[in-house]
Amino acid sequence: MDNCIFCKIIRKEIPCNKIYEDTDIIIFNDINPAAPVHFLMIPKQHIDSLYDTQDDQQSLLGKMLLLAPKLAKEQGCEDGFRVVINTGRVGGQEVFHLHIHVIGGRERLAPMIHSN
Numbered sequence: 001m002d003n004c005i006f007c008k009i010i011r012k013e014i015p016c017n018k019i020y021e022d023t024d025i026i027i028f029n030d031i032n033p034a035a036p037v038h039f040l041m042i043p044k045q046h047i048d049s050l051y052d053t054q055d056d057q058q059s060l061l062g063k064m065l066l067l068a069p070k071l072a073k074e075q076g077c078e079d080g081f082r083v084v085i086n087t088g089r090v091g092g093q094e095v096f097h098l099h100i101h102v103i104g105g106r107e108r109l110a111p112m113i114h115s116n
């Protein structure tokens with residue numbers, strides 16, 4: 001995926017503030033954090049969105065989800081955090097390379113859904 005910004009980060013063509021990497025996954029801080037802790041968990045394999053995941057990616061998805069609480073704690077989220085996967089236009093996805101947001105900090109996060 002030549003023009004995908006996250007693939008460029010994976011290929012090290014664009015720098016990132018990396019907090020974890022292995023053969024399958026790279027994890028780095030969001031460039032525009034929504035809270036004191038805000039990192040993105042990304043599979044190295046380009047997958048457009050959660051819509052595009054397949055049954056044989058079960059272990060990859062599970063691996064990322066299992067890493068989330070470990071890294072959240074390491075990054076200072078001792079009392080909770082939020083995991084978000086924006087998907088598609090309605091979900092507000094801006095970068096079409098699957099990523100898991102992990103968001104937290106000291107204070108309680110704002111409610112995610114506002115009724116109006």
Ligand code: AMP
Nearest residue numbers: 005016029030031032086092093094095
């Ligand atoms: P989403 O709306 O779920 O697609 O979110 C995309 C996220 O990627 C946003 O929170 C951006 O701040 C973040 N982002 C975009 N470019 C970069 C980058 N070069 N390094 C780190 N985070 C980025």
Ligand code: ZN
Nearest residue numbers: 004007046097
């Ligand atoms: Zn990509």
